[in-house]
Amino acid sequence: MDEIAERVRRLVLHINQMDGAYYYFSRKLGYKENLLYLLYALDDGRPHSQTEICRDWMIPKTTVNTNVKELVSCGYATLEQGKSREKIISLTESGRAYAGELLGPIYAAERSAMERTLERFSPAFSDALEYFSQMLCQELEAHTARASKPSDEGKETV
Numbered sequence: 504m505d506e507i508a509e510r511v512r513r514l515v516l517h518i519n520q521m522d523g524a525y526y527y528f529s530r531k532l533g534y535k536e537n538l539l540y541l542l543y544a545l546d547d548g549r550p551h552s553q554t555e556i557c558r559d560w561m562i563p564k565t566t567v568n569t570n571v572k573e574l575v576s577c578g579y580a581t582l583e584q585g586k587s588r589e590k591i592i593s594l595t596e597s598g599r600a601y602a603g604e605l606l607g608p609i610y611a612a613e614r615s616a617m618e619r620t621l622e623r624f625s626p627a628f629s630d631a632l633e634y635f636s637q638m639l640c641q642e643l644e645a646h647t648a649r650a651s652k653p654s655d656e657g658k659e660t661v
Contacts, residue, residue, distance in 0.1 A: 514635070525539065525540075528609065534605060535570070537562050537566050537567075537570060538570045538573070538574075539606075541556065541570045541574070542574075542594075542605060543560075543602075544556050544559065544560050545580065545592060545593070545602065546594065546603075550583070550591040550592065551591070551592055551593075552585060552590070552591055553568065553571065553589065553592060556592070571592055574594075574598060578597055579594060579595055579597055579598030580592055580593065580595060
């Protein structure tokens, strides 16, 4: 395996390990993983559309919709009409408290891990990871567009 392939393989492995850490954390506390990600997305203090959350966090629309309904019914979120037909989701005061309770330990762990990482590596590593993510998404979209054939429509892939 060449050096680039090995670096990508290691990166994918560690990204999966990070995803797994969030998954196990949420499960051990009895929360759905996608609810944790939705709260994480909404806990930045800004309102978000359901489409934006689906796109940015790669959570299926039905899953976001189900979790938003749950948050609204508990009084943790509100839905307001946006400029288009799309509803805007915001955390309520009690929703911010709920998110803080759930996400507090995660934020503390992330902060500690980032501080330790920055002691050893340049802060540019975050920028590089973001750039790699954007380039990978672009390349995979281009590949998918090239690989799609009219005869493949309606076929499921494994």
